[in-house]
Amino acid sequence: MTTPPYEDFAHAYLIEVGAAVRRMLPRHAEAVDLLVKATAGGGEIRAFGNGGSSAIVRSVLLQLHAQAEVPVNDAMMSPATLAYSAQREGYRTAFARSLVGGIGRVGLVVVASVSGRSANILEVARLCAEHRVPVLALVGGDGSQLEPDGGVVWATGTTDQQISEDAMLTVLTLAAATALGPGTKPLSARAERHLRALAGVDTELLGAFLGEATEAVADAITGRRRIYVLCPDGGPLALVGEHFAHNLAWDAPLGVDGVQPPLVVCDPSLADMSAIYNDHPDPAHGVRHQLSSATPGDVVFLLAYDSAGPTAREAVSAATVAGTRLFLLHRDGPSRSAAGARGLRLPRVDDFALAALVQSVAHLLCRTTRATLAADRSGPAGVLSADDLMARDLAPLRELSATHTR
Known part of the structure; x- marks a missing residue:
């Protein structure tokens, strides 16, 4: 069987993410200005x-607060x-209801929606317009879906769901870093650094990582084995880990x-985390406990962040002892920290920019896994080209309507 063209796919995908980021840069000054005014004014974001x-969006709030x-x-x-x-009053107005009570204290509302048509996001935009609260809206396509009064629509220029999300996370976290103080680097300089890091990803190694990870995940899904996505060090990687898990649990089998x-x-x-820290001073206890249920396969x-860190080492040890198929994504430390582990070391960027790179890897894996699962039912996966994989955007599979989707 022909080896799936994961290297070419990874290369093409990362190029498209970089192109989307560049398309968003012309409006960066307006977006940063909104964040600066909100933080300087003392209002909530x-x-x-x-x-x-x-x-x-929680990643940028974590950054601003921390x-x-x-x-x-x-x-x-x-x-x-x-x-x-949602069950008592409906999901359409859930976000707006959580905002309305304290809207007088709010200096800025940030929303992200690839479709730009999610009903609950539109309700938030309407409420903010009524109360003259500025909105920074990150959307897919050309941005014509939203017109917030006194705010900014920051459009990705593509309707591709995963590429849009990667561009959104990148520019939003870079904008937040720029807005944090007068001594910070301008967003344009930060963006160029990130784009160089994106271009510096070794797509040959990434393709090999995707090949092994895709096989492992597809086997786990069809064989009904567990898949763990863990970031015991917390921070923005843990939020990306949540997104990563969402991709594998929800998006990868979508429509197959x-x-x-x-x-x-x-x-x-x-609930678990508060109990762990209250009962056990060792932060590695939680991941050891989770992996104690893992079985071979x-x-x-x-x-x-660092594969040589104490918590990461504990997690690697627990996964290895359990006989799992271990995949390690990190920025610092050795690429292979355990026998049989597949490691991928990403470029040296800060914690929040690293999260954006890891999110791209998760999206790549989501698409290759979907392609493999679908090919198992229609023919050999080897017939897929990089163009085929690039075309497997999830947005068309969702109901892009006023009541559903992102």
């Missing part, structure tokens, strides 16, 4: 998104609150007949 977009103590919401309500509210959603285990919930994706 709120943010909303659906699906993977929720992790994207580095500059900007008052923010947690971007989305807790799962329990969200489900309760006869494929059941896999069991994907992600980082601990807030399960798949583990470990996201780490």
